[in-house]
Amino acid sequence: MGSKEAVMSFYNKALTVNSETRPTAVLTPILAEGYLSSGSVESKGAEQLMGQLEFFWKIIPDLKWEPQDVYNDGDVYIVRSIASGSPNGDFMGMPTDGTKAFKIMTMDIHTTKDGKILSTHHIEDWVTAMKQLKG
Amino acid sequence: MKNIGSIILALLLMLSISCDSTKNLAKINQQEVMKNKAAINTFYNKALSVNTETRPTQALTGMFAEGYKSSSSTDSKGAEALMGQLEFFWKVVPDLKWAPQTITNDGDVYTVRSIASGTPNGDFMGVPTDGTKKFSIMTMDMHTMKDGKFMSTHHIEDWSTAMQQLKPKMDMPKKAEAMKIADAYMGAMGKGDMETMSNLMHDDMVWQNAGDSSIPWIRTGRWESKKVILEKFLPEFSKGFQTIKWQPVDAVADDETAGYFGQMIGLLTNSGEKTNEFTYALRVKVKDGKVILWNWFEDSVEVSRAYNAK
Numbered sequence: 001m002g003s004k005e006a007v008m009s010f011y012n013k014a015l016t017v018n019s020e021t022r023p024t025a026v027l028t029p030i031l032a033e034g035y036l037s038s039g040s041v042e043s044k045g046a047e048q049l050m051g052q053l054e055f056f057w058k059i060i061p062d063l064k065w066e067p068q069d070v071y072n073d074g075d076v077y078i079v080r081s082i083a084s085g086s087p088n089g090d091f092m093g094m095p096t097d098g099t100k101a102f103k104i105m106t107m108d109i110h111t112t113k114d115g116k117i118l119s120t121h122h123i124e125d126w127v128t129a130m131k132q133l134k135g
Numbered sequence: 136m137k138n139i140g141s142i143i144l145a146l147l148l149m150l151s152i153s154c155d156s157t158k159n160l161a162k163i164n165q166q167e168v169m170k171n172k173a174a175i176n177t178f179y180n181k182a183l184s185v186n187t188e189t190r191p192t193q194a195l196t197g198m199f200a201e202g203y204k205s206s207s208s209t210d211s212k213g214a215e216a217l218m219g220q221l222e223f224f225w226k227v228v229p230d231l232k233w234a235p236q237t238i239t240n241d242g243d244v245y246t247v248r249s250i251a252s253g254t255p256n257g258d259f260m261g262v263p264t265d266g267t268k269k270f271s272i273m274t275m276d277m278h279t280m281k282d283g284k285f286m287s288t289h290h291i292e293d294w295s296t297a298m299q300q301l302k303p304k305m306d307m308p309k310k311a312e313a314m315k316i317a318d319a320y321m322g323a324m325g326k327g328d329m330e331t332m333s334n335l336m337h338d339d340m341v342w343q344n345a346g347d348s349s350i351p352w353i354r355t356g357r358w359e360s361k362k363v364i365l366e367k368f369l370p371e372f373s374k375g376f377q378t379i380k381w382q383p384v385d386a387v388a389d390d391e392t393a394g395y396f397g398q399m400i401g402l403l404t405n406s407g408e409k410t411n412e413f414t415y416a417l418r419v420k421v422k423d424g425k426v427i428l429w430n431w432f433e434d435s436v437e438v439s440r441a442y443n444a445k
Contacts, residue, residue: 040273040293048330055327058377069277069289071241078239078246080277080289089378090325097379105208107275107291109237109248121248123275125208126295 003112006030007077008067010110010117014053015065015083023053032116039122060085065106075118077110083124087133092126094133102129168240170283174198175238175245178278178285182221183233183251191221198284205288227264228253233274243286245278251292255301260294262301270297311388317395317419320426329365336361337425342368346435350442351375353435375442377402379409393419401438408444410437 001009012018014026031046044052056063063085071078083106088098104125111118180186181194199214212220224231231253239246251274256266272293279286316335323331342364345356352372358364383397395417401410413434420428 038273040271040296048328051327051329058373069244071239071244071246071277073239073241073246076237076239078241078277090381093322093325095380095382103208105289105291107246107277107289109239109246109275121273121275123273123291123293125291127298128208130295 001030001115003075003115003117004070004072004077006112006115006117007070007079007110011065011067011079011081015063015081017057017061017063023057024050027053030116032113032118035117035119037120037122059089059091060087062086062101075112077112079108079110081106081108091133092130094130096133100133100135102132104129104132167282171245171280172238174280174283174285175235175247175278179233179235179247179249182218183231183249185225185229185231191225192218195221200281200284200286203285203287205290207290227257227259228255230254243279243281245280247276247278249274249276259301260298262298264301268301270300272297272300311393312390312424313393313419313421314386314388316421316424316426317388317393320419320429333361333365335426336364337422337427338362340364340425340427340429342429344431344433346433347439347442350439375404377404380412391420391422393421395419399433401441403438403441403444406442406444408441410434410441413437 009026009030013021014023027046027050031049035046035049036043037045037049063083065081065083067079067081069078069080082103084101084103086098086101087096089096106122106124108123109121111120177194177198181189182191195214195218203214204211205213205217231251233249233251235247235249237246237248250271252269252271254266254269255262255264257264274290274292276291277289279288320332320335323329323335338361339359340361342358343356344353346353348354348356352368352375358368378399379402380398380400382399383395385396387394395415397415398412399410399415400412402408403410415434416432418428418430418432419426420430
């Protein structure tokens with residue numbers, strides 16, 4: 001698998017709920033050893049990321065993460081997406097019942113090598129999601 | 136022979152012109168990239184970072200193409216609105232700094248990942264601040280550039296983290312130790328953060344929840360040891376029970392014990408049946424900074440009814 005294919009499967013098969021596979025099955029072969037996913041203040045490894053996505057699938061059964069732009073500079077892939085879904089349960093400390101949806105922009109910068117993702121920097125516009133789910 | 140000589144000469148001339156145009160094109164591209172990068176440098180260092188040499192409007196005027204739009208998840212603003220917002224940021228965040236960490240380039244698009252930091256003083260996005268608390272967050276921008284001008288920008292800032300960093304400390308009595316640990320454990324459960332959960336569990340932890348013994352995560356009502364809870368109880372529980380509503384209403388605690396009281400609704404995945412809303416209580420005990428007892432009191436008749444529903 002090429003690096004771009006690995007990056008795309010991250011969105012289409014692991015971040016978007018589908019009936020063919022599961023996040024852990026998709027990500028296990030494409031995240032390199034020592035993989036780190038970094039937000040503003042914390043980083044998580046592959047196991048933690050897969051655990052979080054399994055949880056997302058459970059609580060947001062219609063979760064979709066649709067790439068809008070994919071850019072490439074050397075080994076780096078930059079993806080701007082629209083993430084959407086209707087959580088049902090305790091979502092980031094907010095009680096939800098599946099009747100409200102969020103739709104937000106996200107951006108990720110993936111560093112890749114030989115078809116594997118070495119690291120990711122990510123931001124999601126969760127402030128807007130929380131407003132949409134409250135309102 | 137003379138003709139062949141002329142053809143070769145013509146080919147060499149064409150090749151030389153072609154090499155020159157490739158070189159010129161590369162030079163033009165290089166000039167374009169330099170112009171674009173200089174504009175990006177100005178954007179972050181002179182307009183987004185407070186400095187004494189200039190002002191956002193002064194630094195940015197003339198740098199946006201006609202019809203420029205800066206877009207976030209839900210709204211877009213033009214050049215004037217953006218400059219107005221930056222002027223306001225300079226006023227309320229006098230030490231604002233927007234430091235690029237990486238710049239990547241693909242065609243006309245430049246992606247800039249930065250660390251934005253500052254100490255706001257005043258009403259900042261609805262949070263009252265007094266210049267004593269600082270935020271430091273990651274931001275990403277995708278700029279489409281042409282000839283040293285910004286055509287459009289897509290941007291995200293991690294304001295969710297900034298708001299947490301800036302929130303004033305509540306004037307509440309110091310939270311009891313047991314509640315701090317129980318809250319952290321519940322928060323990790325809510326996020327599916329197994330590593331944090333595992334770190335907060337005492338090796339001898341007991342998960343106690345009496346009820347219908349035919350339900351796989353209840354059985355005898357007691358799961359003893361961290362290992363058993365992680366390897367046997369939690370997989371069964373997370374497979375079979377989905378929390379639809381979980382609303383703590385009251386809590387009491389001292390340094391060893393915390394009690395929570397609230398309302399909840401669950402979905403039993405084997406039957407697809409939701410419980411009616413019921414009142415729960417939770418008793419948590421801590422030892423050596425870790426959870427040693429997690430004792431649920433729920434409406435076990437209601438949970439059993441939903442589990443056994445057709």
